[in-house]
Amino acid sequence: VLRQAALAEPTVQFRTGVGVDGLTSSAPGRIDGAALHTGERVEGDVVIASTGRRGDVPGWLDAHGIAVPETVRESGLMYLTRWYRLPPTRDFDLAKLGGDLQFVKYLAVPGDGHTLSVTLAIRPDDKDLRNALSAAAGFEAACRALPGPDQFFTGEPLEPIGDVRPMTGLLNRVRRFSDDNGEPTVLGFHAIGDAHTCTNPLYGRGCSLAMVQAVLLADATAANPGDPHRRAVDYEAACKREVEPWFDVSVQMDKAGADPTGFVADGGAGNRMAALFVAAATDPIIGRGLARFWNLLATPADMMTDGELLNRMAEVMANPDAYPVPEREGPSRTQLLATLEAA
Template sequence: MTELPSSRAVVLGGGLAGTLAAAALAPFVREVLILEHDAALPHTPSPRSRLPQAAHAHMLWAGGADAMEELLPGITDDWLAAGAHRIPIPNGMVSFSAAGWFRRSWADTHYLIGASRNLIDWAVRERVLRLPNVSVQTGTKVCGLEGDAAHVLGVAVRDAQGERRLIAADLVVDATGRNSKSHQWLRDIGGPQVRETVVDAGVRYASRKYWAPEGARTDWPVIHIPADPRQGRPGIVATIISIENGQWHVSLSGTRGGEPSSENDLFEEFARRARHPLVAELLARAEPAGEVSVFTRTANSRRHFEQAPLPDGFIALGDAATSLNPVYGHGMSAAALGAVALRNQARRTSVLSPGFAAKTQRAIARPAAAAWMLAVGQDRFYPGAIGRKPTPVDRLAARYVHRLNRAAIGNALIVRKLTDVMAMRRPALILANPAVLLAAALGPRKPLLAGPELTPHEREVLDHPPLRSPQSAPAEPAT
C-alpha cells in the first residue's frame, strides 16, 4: 500500500461541493477534515436548514453525474436504489426552445439524474464519510484563515461552546457556497483582492412537489418550458422533473418584473404564464404533495480566484468561487467537475508542493467558466438585469445559439452537439467546428413541430380529467 504524505486537508463546508472535495483529496493526503457549521448532518435524505435551494428542482446532467461516479464509483447505483431516475436525453425531455419544440425521436446520447437535492447530497455524503481518512466536525463556525500572503496555515474556528481555536492545515478548501467569506479572509491575512463579476436577472424561484398522476411515476420525461430572452420581457420558466417517492418536483421561475408568488393558490396560475401551458395542464391532473417554497438568491456571481496571486495552501471550489442562476441546472455539475480537476492535480503533484493551489484553482475555473458562459449568455438580455450589458459580440453569439436551436429541431448532429455542451461533457467550442457551422447555416432538415412530441402513454395522462379547473393567469406578475 502506498504511504500517504503526512498532510492534512481541511474542507470548509459539508455540502455537496465539500464532500466531493474530500473524495478528491482522500487518496492523496493523510487526513481530510470537513468542518460543518450545522450542528448535525442528516443520516437520511432530509432537508438541511442552511441549504434552502434544496427545496427546488435540480437537474444533475450527465457530465456532473459522470464526474461524481469517477470520484465515487457506484454512486449512481446508490441514487437509483434510493428511488432516483436515470432519464435518457434527448428522448426523455420535452422542451420548447425559443425556436420551437425539440424532437424526441433521436438516439439517446446523454442522460440526467432525476432526484431531490436531499437524496443526491445524502448518497454522496454517506459514501465519503465511510472513507477511512475522512472525518467531519459539525457545529463549527469558521472565523477566518490563518497564515499570510504567501501561505495559508489553517483556519480559526469557534465551536458550539463559543471557544475560538486554530485548526492547522496544509491545504484549506473553501466549499462554503454563495455565502463564502474567503475573499475577505484572504484580505485579512494580507492576501490579494479577488475580483468579482455579478450578473443578476432578478430570478425568483417558486417550487412545489406533486404526487405524479397514475401512469406517470416511472419513465416520465422532463418537461421544460424555458424563457425566450429575445422577447424583451420577463423570462418565465416552468419545469417538471421526476424524483423519488413517486413525486414530481416542479419549479417555476421569473426574472425581474415577472416573479412568481409564494401563495399555493397562485402556483398553477403562474405556470400558465410560461410560453406554453403544458406544465400547468399536467399540474391540474396531479395532487400537491407540499407547500410552495421560494428562493431569491439566484444571481450569477464569479469570484476570479484563478486570476489572483493566491497564497499556497488555499483553494475555493463550487459556489464559493462561481455561483450560477439555478435555472440552467449546472451548479452541481460544475462543482463535481471542479472536484475532478482537484483530484487530477493532486494525482500529478503533491498538495504540499509550491504552486499546487494556484494550478488547481485554474483547473477548477475551466468547467465553472463554461457553465458561467451558458448562464450569463442569456441572463444579460432580460429587462432590468444587473451587470455588464450585452455587447455586439454577445448579441451575435445569442443569434447564433438561436440559429443552432432552430437547426436542432431537424438535425441530429446539432442535437448531439448542443446536448454535449448542456450536459457539460464537452466545451462550448465544439459549436464552432465546421460541420456544426454548416448545419446551422442549412437550418433544420425537418419541419417545425406544431406541438410537444408526446408518446401515446404521455397523452393518455394528459387526457385525464383535470382535478382542478384552470384559472386565467393574473394580468400583472404576482409578487
C-alpha cells in the same frame, strides 16, 4: 452516493452540526486551517471551501488581508418553489415537465418518495406576478394553468409540503484567486463549486461544474505534492480553461432570455440562432453537437473546432425560414394574472 463513498474511507472524518467562523493563518498570504464556532481550530495542509454561492469566502480571506476580486452578472430571475407529496395510488413515472413563456419559466420535477417540486422563475421586479404566485392558492392555480405542470394537478388534490419558498440571488459570478499573471494570491486555500464560480442555476450546471473542479483540484494536488504554489497555479489555470467558459455561456444565455428560442426576438441574427435549436430536434449532426454542449462535454471553443458541425450550422442559419420556431403554448401574462386573481 458520494457521501456514503466518503464515509467508507477510513481516513475521512465528518464533523456535522459544527459551523465555521473563519480561516486561520500563520503567515501572510497563507491559510492553514479553519476556526470553528466552538472555538476549536482545525489545521490542514490544504483548506477547501465548498460553501456554495452564499458562503462568505471573500470575507474570510479579507480578514487575513487577501482580496478576492469578483465578476458578477445578474441573471434577472428569482425562483418560487413549492414541494408536494404525490398520491401513492397514482403512477407518476414521468419526465420533468417545463417550459418558457418569457415572463415565466417553469419546471415540475417528480422526485423520490412520491414527491414533486414545482419551480416558477420570474423577474424579481414583476411585483404583480410575484405577489400572486407567493400565495399558495395563486401558485397552485398557476400550476394548473401552465402546460406540463398541469398534468400533475388533475384529479385528486396534491398534499403540499411546506409553503411557497422564494429564492433570489440567482447570479453568475467568478471569483479570482490569482493575479493577471497567473500568480496565486493565496496559498493553502482553494474554493470549488459555487464558492469559486457560479452560474444561473436555471441551466442545471452547478453540481456538474463543482465535480469538474473537484477533479481538477485532485489532479493539481497529485501532480504537485508538497508544493502549494504550483498546485494553486495549476488549479486556477485549469479552472480558467475548463470552468470559466460556462460562466460566459450562462451570461450570454441570460441575455437571450434563457430559452434559446428567445433569440428570435430581433428577427435577424436571433432568428438564425433560434433555427439551430429547432433543427437540433431532427438533424443528427447539430443534435449531437448541442447535446455535448448542454451536457458540458464540449465548450463553445471545442465546438468551433468541429468542421462538420460548423458546416451544418452554417447551412441552417443560411435558411432559417425552413426551421420555424413553434408557437409558445400557454397563457399570456395578462391571462395568467387574471387566473391567479380569481383563485
